[in-house]
Amino acid sequence: MAAEAGDKAFYVTTPIYYVNDAPHLGHAYTTVAADMIARWHRQRGERVWFLTGTDEHGQKVMRSAEAAGVEPSEWSDRLVETEWKPVLEVVDASNDDFIRTTEQRHVERVQRFWQALYDAGHVYEGRYEGPYCVSCEEFKIESELEDGQDGEKLCPIHGRPVEILSETNYFFRMSAFADRLLALYEEHPEFVQPESMRNELISFVRQGLQDLSITRSTFDWGIPVPWDPDHVLYVWIDALLNYVTAAGYSTNPEAFAQIWPADLHLVGKDIARFHAVIWPAMLMAAGIDVPRTVFAHGWLLVGGQKMSKTKLTGIHPRDIVDHFGSDAFRYYFLRAIQFGSDGSFSWEHMTAVYTSELANGLGNLASRVAAMVGRYFDGTLPKPTDHGPAEDVIAEKLADAARRADAAIDRFALHEALAATNELVGAVNVYVTEQEPWKVAKSDADSDRARLATILYTAAEALRAIAVLHNAVMPKASGALWESLGAAEQLGALAEQRVQDAGTWGQLPPGATVTKTAALFPRLPEEPAGS
């Protein structure tokens, strides 16, 4: 992409995923949403930086590694290579970088960050006090404790009473930033989205903030605290920094200035607070710009419940992609769920959407148009010499769909962007049916040939725009459609087509070679592969 030197890139991130376990649909959902946004911005001609990665420190990873009988670093390496990196291929993610919190570039920069805050007086030594389970050898959090007899609090794993212990560790003076955070939410309503999450966080911060304990000394799988080697940094405090360490914080100011601040941190709603309270407070303390927007999406529900391994609803993305393909995976989750709200997933619903909208809708439209150009014009796109009112309607709908889709992306209404394009597909199917080109084709009269040519051109030109508008969600199928329209040799690579121009009528030049290719979305085998 030709971007002026000095242009700031559009920087979008997913959370870095905790390597405690294998990826499930929830992770893939976030990745795919971020990926669509990244691809869309690239197709606006913007320079884009799309980051994802893995979070590898902390007690849970250490315990998982222990349970597997290997060192934490070995455990992480294995999961990253066999699960987390491969799943990006599975869902067709186009990330520009992948950061691991165990990488040297991250560790060094994190240490530099905290040393700076320590030097500036934002960190002090204090005592952390909390419920501790002797059997687990770790501190517990209030919310996970179970109630025992006469008010005792029990460890959920061992069922035995917890003790209140304290340890010395370091605290970040987060309490000092409450007012500045509230001012941020006030002055930049777009900082936390959706609105409901913003309200929740405002009421949370209004209650006042406590200082945050940022180090642990009871285990060592973490980044060493530079001024006190007996401590490691608390995972969150290390993990959040990935967004700046990957961007070159503290070592590469030129690169950093072109990427930071992040335009969008996409997160699940369960970790919104870390991203919209703790994270900006850390950045404020360091004198670094805060990100522009933290968007919290909803959860995927299976059978009405949040997905979880223990309830056997932790579906692996590959299970679905193997059956439906990566394009359909991406399309379904971004189209069927209002982005920001929780959404239900079921094989049945996904099958219904695939069949109706992709196979019978878009796929069949592409197929019938290509077949007719082949049959009636030997595969050469004819000139539309009889453009009339019916064609104007299609041209207008196309322009409208392109406008709506582009505007929807800026509101993170990904489902609306897809709905706009899907409606266009429907309109073109209606148009083709009403114009009855197969009947017009029965006559060799010049006026009928002109009409036939115009009908097929119109449908093909609409498909051209549909390929452009759907490229960010379904890069494979859109690319196949692009090829089938003969657009590549005429207009250049699909990825180079600007979404802003997608709605301009008449781009696909007559003379293009239209080929009927394999079905874009083949009919599915009877039984879902994974069920």
Next chain:
RNA sequence: GGCGGGGUAGCUCAGGCGGUAGAGCAAACGGCUCAUAAUCGUUGUGUCGCCGGUUCGAGUCCGGCCCCCGCUACCA
């Protein structure tokens, strides 16, 4: 307990500034035959969570109640 969101056709959800309910999918019927048994058209259906109130008239406003979910700080 407090705060917030939600309970609407078989399914997923819109509407929610009051005027006897909508979309998509699924279903039924009809048209068409270029196409992936596809496409197009037509059609139905709903005690709009429960009870009461205001009103000529209430999913839509008020009061009460029932159920579900989220937040109420250090699991990522």
